[in-house]
Amino acid sequence: MFAPRYSIRTILIVMTGLAFYFLLAGLGVRGHAWAGGIAIGVGSLLVVALVHAAFFYLFWTIGQHKRPTRPRRLDPAATQEEA
Numbered sequence: 001m002f003a004p005r006y007s008i009r010t011i012l013i014v015m016t017g018l019a020f021y022f023l024l025a026g027l028g029v030r031g032h033a034w035a036g037g038i039a040i041g042v043g044s045l046l047v048v049a050l051v052h053a054a055f056f057y058l059f060w061t062i063g064q065h066k067r068p069t070r071p072r073r074l075d076p077a078a079t080q081e082e083a
Helices: 007-029 033-065
Strands: none
Touching: 007 033
């Protein structure tokens, strides 16, 4: 299956959240400073989350492609306790 399965409840919750966000953004554009500040704050949190996810994906992919190294052999003389 190509598309992930979403329930109608999930879609309605996301649509309601986006409706409130764009309502605040619209009030901010019309001149309400508090609404613009909230919209910019929520938008910046979204940008920070996306940048975090992008860096995580980048470093995770680099970590997956790194060649595994053989474990070091320990020197048997160095591991024995002196009596």
